[in-house]
Amino acid sequence: MCYSAQVWADWRRYRKQGGELDIKGFVRLIDEMGGRPGWIRKLPKATRDSLLDVRTEEGMALAKAVREANRAAEVMLRDELQAQTDRLTAAEAVLAGPKPTKKAANDQRIATDKISRAQRDLDDLVRTELLDRDSRIYPGNYVPVLVAEGDRYVVKPMRYQCRPAGKPAMYDTKYPGTYNARRDNLEGFWKDLFGHTHALLVVDTFYENVEGPDGKNQVIQFTPRDREPMLVACLWSHWTDPAGKLPDLDSFAAITDEPEPEVAAAGHDRTIINIKPEHVDAWLRPNPANLAALYAIFDDKRHPFYEHQLAA
Known part of the structure; x- marks a missing residue:
């Protein structure tokens, strides 16, 4: 699994891959989420700040929507x-x-906890310098990912937890682990996406839950x-509500494989698939009639040594 990751949350970094911003997609997301309490926790600060530039x-309209949503969040x-x-x-x-x-x-206990959280959110909202945590995502967060549309690459906002098209919205709670797609299940649960709708997420470091020496959970950071x-192979889906009551949703899952030896030694049983740069285009423009070529990309993945440490 990939429980959490520090990613390219600033969409401008995808320009290196030729990515163009899906402005309308981000405007729709901001309009949908901006008036809700806690929306700033759903979209990393590094992403929100990058949308101001x-x-x-169209970009100026997007920046205006972000500023208005930020002001509403500050008031809340x-x-x-x-x-x-x-x-x-x-009390x-x-x-x-x-x-x-x-x-x-x-x-007293609840109020103290909520004051601490609200103050941190407020401080994060108003500060201008970026910290590492401003690019960190968890399942349920939205983040820029790269996809292919025609002859161009597009940076789209997607939720990190995939709800496949045609599935009911309750899948989010029934199958909370759908932020990852196992390689050995790509032609099973993920068959409608594998070979059809692929995406790329760029990750700098990732975090996993493992059992510590004392039997208690601990979070390990791998870099x-x-x-x-890391160029992480992902699947994505565009979901629509057949009843027309819920908003459309673009969401994705990172593909995982058997663990790298050093990851297994640290106590975790899966590793995200880190593909080589020369395979990016073939991954983003898959041929559904040639799944073997996609598995070959996985077999030729990069194997950097993943150093690990206890997360701060």
Whole structure:
């Protein structure tokens, strides 16, 4: 599995691969998510900030949508901070009185946690310098990925957890692991996508949950020793609601293979497939009648040594 990754969240980095921004796709995503509480946690800060620098007429409309969504998020976060501060003050007053209650203790704990989270989100929203975590994604997050459309490459916003076309929306909860696609199941569960709709995600480092020496879970960070960006083979799907009640969804899954030896030694049983640069075009423009050629790309994948350390 690939539980989390630090990726090329800034869409401009895909220009190296010839990627053109799908402005309309990002506008639709911002319009759909921008008014919701917590939307900034769904789209990495590095992505949101990079969308402010698209120098076309359509790009200016996109930048305006992002700024408006950011302002709405700031208002919601300040309201949340005030509400939770009031809740904390009330709880502490009860706890300091003659009859402290279990409810007050619970309110104190919850309010303290929510204040910390809201303050961090607010600080992240307003700061201008970027940190590594601004490019990190988890299942359910949206991120720029590269696809082929006709004779060009396009950078599209997609959710990192694939909902295949034709499947019900409840698949998101019934099959929460669909952010990864196992190589040995590509002609099974993923048969409608494999050989048809391929994407590329560029990853700098990835994180996995493993069992520590004490039997408890720990998060391990894996990074190629050569520090070369990983070109990760992905499948994607465009989902529409047959009832017309839910918005369209573009989503993807990263393909995983048997683990590299050093990854297995660190305690994890899968590794994302890191294809060679010379295979990018063949991967993004697959021939469904020649699946063997796609498996050959996997067999010829890159094998950098993946150094690992406990995640901070």
